Amino acid sequence: MNTRFLPKKTNLIISVALLCLVIIITGFVYYNYEQNSIVNNKYKELKNVSDFKSQQLYSFIKEQKATLKIVSSSTFFANGIKEFLHSPSDVNLKIDIVDRLKPIFEEQKFENIILTDETGKLLLAVKPGIKDLSEFTISKIKQAAATEKIVFSDLYFCNLHNEIHLDFIAPIVDEQSKVIAALIFRINPEEEFFPLLQYYPESSISLETILRKDEDSVLFISETRFGSNTAFKLKIPLTRKEVPAVQAVMGNLGQFEGKDYRGVKVLSDIRKLTDPEWIMITKIDKSEINAELLEKTYYILAICLGLIFTVSLGFVWFYNQRQKNIYEELYRKEKEIGQHQERFKVTMESLGEGIITTDVNGKIRYLNLKAEKLTGWNLREAKGRMLSEIYHVKNEETGQIENNILDKVIKHGIVKELANHTILISREGKEIPVMDTGAPIFNTDGSVNGIVITFHDEAEKRAQQKLIKDNEEKYRFLSAQFEAILDHIPGLVFYKDTKNNFIRVNRYFAEANKTTKEAFENKNCADIYPKEIADKYYEDDLSIINSGVAELNIEEPWLTETGARWVNTNKIPFVDNEGNIIGIIGLSFDITERKKVEKELLTSEGKYRDLIENATVGVYSSNLKGEVLFVNKRFADILEAESPEELKNSAAIVLYKNPEDRNRFIRLLKENGIVTNFETELITRKGNTISTLVSAKLEEEILTGMVLDITELKKVQDKLSESINRFNRLVSKLNDVVWTASIDSSEITDVNDSLEDIYGITIDEFKANPKLWIEMVHPDDREIAEASSKELYEKGQASAEYRIVKPDGTVTWLFDRKSIIYDDNEKPISIGGIAKDITECKLAVE
Incomplete structure (x- = not known):
């Protein structure tokens, strides 16, 4: 085993391991952040639901009291009651009172409407069958008579009827301001009140809101989502402190995590209501929150594994890159030479070209003289006009008009040849074949400020190319004599006579040998190079001189002051004006680096093959x-x-x-x-x-x-599309207008079909004019609507009641509630809201 590279490999492995550890720690920290973020977002949703529910409760109570007040305060109705009290046996008077109350009973869907005297004695009921009233009900009637105000009974369990009642009781006063009777609106909580609590504007499988009342233990006075027949029957002992309801009794409000009445872990929002004095608990199962966190966990894990893989791959790539430094240096130099050549080429091709600049909308800013000549428009007339009008081009082969030049240039963001076979149609109708290119113009901050188009007459270019070609052979010999050209050739240029003496060399040749051009004049080759090498050069020269045939692509060693190098040499006969061979002309290029690269490429070829396979x-x-x-x-x-x-x-x-x-x-x-x-x-x-x-x-x-x-x-895309369709179908069935807009209210992004019923306009009309909703607001209420919009941006949510005027002149009352929608990073991304038609309620109050 070769241990010479072991320390470097060990350091590389340690570095990779440390970076992977940092990625894992970062992933763990981000996981905790996401966990806290999800819990905080869910609690905000719970608070929004609590706000929504409390507003619904207060609105419900307010509407019932308003309806009761209208009926009970009617002088005509009070006179009828007074007349009935004087003649209680008059059946016609009783029927007349019932007939007056019956439309209200049917429209409001009350359980019953009851009339008593000021002491609580039952006089009549719209729905027959009731014989007596409970002591609790009578006490509330006496309270209403004593205070001469409407009394809300709160939810209570009536032992007499074995039912839960919810009563609104109003005193009836005669002309002398004397209480003569009491009117009771009795609501069936099972049909009208509990469903109000059980409806949620959120898509959740566990979200529910519970009203509770504290006595000796925690008593639930409303139906629970996961139980049946629990109102006024479900009690929780105060020893179960993990239950949010028990915490509420202990005075703890706001966010709380514990277990609900089922023993299931939940996140809850606890708040206290006034008038009536209830405690409202809105909660959601932790398992539902954790389901969302699990998805985030998979995402974080995938990111961490991807980063670890990327880091490992990057270090392997870095290790391999060190082996290719020589090749990269050569590539960099060749690239620099290529860039110089490209700039030279662009400069040569741009001579005599037409130039047009525009802004980002395609309006002309500038034309040079060549562009004026080719297009037939002068700058004064063209400035401010559209590019397609001034630079009117078509395809030479198909005849199709080109109108998307601006889009092509901005899309590519670089210098771009726009099209082949282009015909420019001048202002006078003259057709000119042109070659055009386009490039974006950038501001100092990197943003696109406009485009520049350069074009030239292809006919003129073709004539120039022909002229260059015709003169090329004529001036070849004369051009070779110019010293400046010789000095700028990036290779060794030398002239030698038949005696192996140097006649002339270029500057590159002299500098490579660390001397001057003049020092080489009439100097023999053997005075510069070793004799065996000089003799070899002379042997090649004599072969060319004697045969008159050039020798090309001779690869041979070259000794310099800095060491031995390799050159590629081309030698041709040097003839005078009479055609006599008087020596040779040589041109050599340094190929030392190419030789190294060729060797390196053979080594790296196997590496690239492995890269493709893997x-x-x-x-x-x-x-x-x-x-x-x-x-x-x-x-x-x-x-x-x-x-x-x-x-x-x-x-x-x-x-x-x-x-x-x-x-x-x-x-x-x-x-x-x-x-x-x-x-x-x-x-x-x-x-x-x-x-x-x-x-x-x-x-x-x-x-x-x-x-x-x-x-x-x-598969994932199909599931996402199905989920979106289900949500859209749900929204389309709502009677209220549900809408979303951009954060600056400049664009309506979505709205359901209820818009056409409530506003009397189409969805397309509504989306086409984002300010149409404020224009439809009644002039007297427009200040309220605008204040609501201002409150939305200050507090994140707002609600208001105002009138709108439909296109047919109909006036409709709306309850408008809207909120700012935030992303996971608490950044506002859009606005959403619900508009509800409350016209009937308003008319009933009036």
Whole structure:
């Protein structure tokens, strides 16, 4: 075993282990953060539900009292009662009173409406069958008569009727302000009150709200979600301090984690209500919270494992990179030379080109003189006009007008050749073949400020190219004599006579030998190099001089002041004006680094082969006939093959579930040269169907590409789509308007079908104008609606009652409640709300 590299490998392993430990610790810390975040978010949801329920309770009580007040305070009704009290045996008067109360009884769905005298004596009931009233009910009647105010009885269990009652009692006063009777609105809690508590605007399997009342023990006065017939029957001893209801009796309010009446662990919100004095507990099972946390746990685990894998792979890559430093240095130098050459090329090609700049909307900012000449527009006339109007181009072959130049340039974000075979149509209608390129213009902050388009007349370019070609041979000999050109050639240029003496060398040759050009003039080759090497050079020179035939691509050693190097030499006969050979002209390029790279490439070829074989995606190559030429191990695994050899030389078309998919894939490749993320279904060797993304590049009728198995991803997408559809169906069945908007209220993102019934407008109209809702608010109530919107951004939620005016002139009362929606990081992302039609309630109060 070679132990020379052991310390470096050991340090590498220790570094990887430490980074993996940091990732694990970070993952654990993030897990705790997510756990606390989920609990806090759930508690916020519980608080929102509690707020919603308490508002519902108060609204319910307020509505019943308002209805009772309207009826009991009616002078006409009071006179009828007074007349009935003077003639209790008059059946017609009794029937008349019942007929007046019956519409209210049926509309409000009361259990009964009862009329008594001021002492609690039963006079009549809309629903017959009641004979007596309980002592508790009579006491509340006397309380109402004494205070001359409406009395709310609270929920109570009536031993006389063996039922739970909820009464609203109002005194009836005559013209002398004397209490002469009492009117009772009795509500059936099972039908009207308990369902109100059991409805939730959240999708939860365990969420419930419970009203409780404390006596000697904790007594639940409402029905529970997971029990039946529990109202005024379910009691919890005060010794069970883990129960939220017991904590409420002990004076603890707010967030509490414990066990509910079932013994199940829950997270609860405890709050105290006034008028009536109830304690409301909103809770949710911890198991439901933990289900969401489990999903986060899998996500964190996957991230940590991915990071550990990435770190390990990165360190392996870093270790291998150290072996390729020489090649990278050579690549960097070649890249720099290529960049210099590219800049030179761009400069040469840009001479005499038309230039147009625009803003990000495609409006003209500037045209140079060449662009004015080619387009026929001057800058003053073109400025501010659209690019498509000034730079009007079409495809030379198809005649199709090109209108998406701006999009092409901004999309690629780099200098981009816009199209081949382009025809510019000038203002005068003249058609000019052009070659154009485009590039984005960036601000100092990196944002796109506009685009620049350069184009030139192809006819003029073709004429210039022909002129250059015609003159190239004519001036070849003269150009070779210019000293400046010789000095800038990145190689050794030398002239020698027939005696092996140097006549002239370029600057590169002289500097490589650490001397001047003048020092080489008339100097024999043997004075510079060892005799055996000088003789070899002279032997090659004489062969060219005698034969008149050039020798090319001679690879030979070259001795310099800094050591031995390798050069590639080309030698040609040097002739005078009469055609006589007077020596040789040589041109040598330093290929020392190339020799090193060739050796290095042979070593690294095996490494790249291993990289492809171990890739995490399927890699393949085939020809246009459909013959599979190569696949890696991952490709064989995806198609459930025993080995890559099993798939080689097989027909690619049999792998496609739909053979037409491959034909379409090949057509796209022939048209574009490259295809990415082509989705299709393949048949594995075991006959299973899998969903894949196929990418490929076509070069010389050979397809090279990758295959990614997305079968599991498609299944997840299908489940997500099904979940969204279920939610949309639920929202569409609500009678209230449910809507969501962007956080700045500039866009309505979603609204259910109830909008058309309540607002009298279509969903498209509502989405087209985000300010339409405030425009429909009654002018007298618009200040209330605007104050509600301001409160929303200050407090995170708001509610208001106001009127809207429909397109047909109808006035509708709305109860509007809205909240800001936050993401997991407490960042506001949107607004959601519910608008309820309360017109009937308002009319009843009035």
